[in-house]
Amino acid sequence: MITVGLDIGSTAAKGVLVNCSNKCRTKIYYEIMPTGWSPRTTGEELLKRILASSHCSSKDIDKIAATGYGRETIPFTHKTITEITCHARGASYLAAGSSMVIDVGGQDSKIIKIDEKGRVLDFIMNDKCAAGTGRFLEVTSAALGLDVSDLGNFADFKNFAPINSMCTVFAETEVIGLLAKGVPKESIVAGLLNSVCTRIAGMACKFSRPSKVAFTGGVALNKGIQKALQQKLDTQIVIPQYAQFAGALGAALIISELRV
Ligand code: ADP
Numbered sequence: 001m002i003t004v005g006l007d008i009g010s011t012a013a014k015g016v017l018v019n020c021s022n023k024c025r026t027k028i029y030y031e032i033m034p035t036g037w038s039p040r041t042t043g044e045e046l047l048k049r050i051l052a053s054s055h056c057s058s059k060d061i062d063k064i065a066a067t068g069y070g071r072e073t074i075p076f077t078h079k080t081i082t083e084i085t086c087h088a089r090g091a092s093y094l095a096a097g098s099s100m101v102i103d104v105g106g107q108d109s110k111i112i113k114i115d116e117k118g119r120v121l122d123f124i125m126n127d128k129c130a131a132g133t134g135r136f137l138e139v140t141s142a143a144l145g146l147d148v149s150d151l152g153n154f155a156d157f158k159n160f161a162p163i164n165s166m167c168t169v170f171a172e173t174e175v176i177g178l179l180a181k182g183v184p185k186e187s188i189v190a191g192l193l194n195s196v197c198t199r200i201a202g203m204a205c206k207f208s209r210p211s212k213v214a215f216t217g218g219v220a221l222n223k224g225i226q227k228a229l230q231q232k233l234d235t236q237i238v239i240p241q242y243a244q245f246a247g248a249l250g251a252a253l254i255i256s257e258l259r260v
Helices: 037-052 082-093 134-143 146-154 169-182 186-206 223-232 242-255
Strands: 001-006 012-019 027-034 063-067 102-105 109-114 120-126 212-216 236-238
Touching: 001 037, 001 082, 001 242, 012 037, 012 236, 012 242, 027 037, 027 242, 063 082, 063 242, 082 102, 082 109, 082 120, 082 212, 102 186, 102 242, 109 186, 109 242, 120 186, 134 146, 134 186, 146 186, 146 223, 169 186, 169 212, 186 223, 212 242
Parallel strands: 001 063, 102 212, 212 236
Antiparallel strands: 001 012, 012 027, 102 109, 109 120
């Protein structure tokens, strides 16, 4: 059985091909590209790329599932599956034994309680504002002349400047004001990372304390966020190598078990 999961996110489109035709060895291929302005064209391109990297042809694929905010725009899928269901399943595969998934993407953040098979028990999602998401960090780090991928090496957590605004627009203004007062960039970065993690931890503490957390989504790759979240949550946090692909992987795994 060969299946493909496409996660057409607000910022990045992720594709995963799961080849379990060899019973002894499951092979998984990962591809990512910016979602851009046309999720449909991106979905087509992503499928081409994942076929090329896995040396498969479209005839080899048994089933395709799509998830993510752009999932309904992809015409060639067998099924669309909600993000929460897919992230839960994919994260559980990547970080087995987790009882909670914290997924922070470009424009939303989700906390999902899962069982041992990666099934959803409960969840909270913030998709109404950019606070506590990748977008918040992108906008505020741009005001500091930094790229989000630099934030991890730059933070001075010992002297962090508190950022009071949760709203992205106001936080950007606050950052500009702090710079004007001569506050070091390192302290402001630590304040921003702390602000995002306060928001995430506030959502997570609505559930009972997990023994192990899978931290997924593109923002999980941010070393600064990893450090700040570890300070806020007193539990084991696992960041899988393919953290950003949890949704696409979950879609590919779920569709392999469905009769469609
Ligand atoms: P979506 O599914 O909403 O498109 P993703 O889970 O793909 O979201 O994550 C996209 C976010 O991850 C963006 O805000 C981007 O800035 C952030 N991101 C991706 N890679 C990194 C990295 N190496 N360091 C910091 N942030 C990153």
